[in-house]
Amino acid sequence: MCLPRLLAIGLILSHSLVSAFYLPGAAPKDYRQGEDVEVDVNVLKPGLGYEAENLRSLLNYDYYDERFDFCKPESGVRSMRSSLGAILFGDRIFNGPIK
Numbered sequence: 001m002c003l004p005r006l007l008a009i010g011l012i013l014s015h016s017l018v019s020a021f022y023l024p025g026a027a028p029k030d031y032r033q034g035e036d037v038e039v040d041v042n043v044l045k046p047g048l049g050y051e052a053e054n055l056r057s058l059l060n061y062d063y064y065d066e067r068f069d070f071c072k073p074e075s076g077v078r079s080m081r082s083s084l085g086a087i088l089f090g091d092r093i094f095n096g097p098i099k
Contacts, residue, residue, distance in 0.1 A: 039096040
């Protein structure tokens with residue numbers, strides 16, 4: 001009976017020594033000095049702010065919609081891979097014009 005208690009206490013104490021980080025879809029990446037950092041762009045959602053009560057439209061606009069005339073990457077616009085969750089939330093990720 002004493003051994004299970006000691007194991008439980010040891011497990012609880014060792015938990016404070018361990019730390020971890022995991023965010024689905026985000027993996028850490030190290031960059032070297034002078035290496036390009038590619039920036040992706042998402043859809044534009046009309047509204048006055050980020051609050052739901054200011055939402056003006058249910059339509060999202062692609063970042064590179066011809067009505068906005070934003071700069072495009074020199075290599076051309078590419079659609080990036082998306083997770084199922086991003087697709088369900090209406091995200092459309094493209095490569096960005098900034099490096």
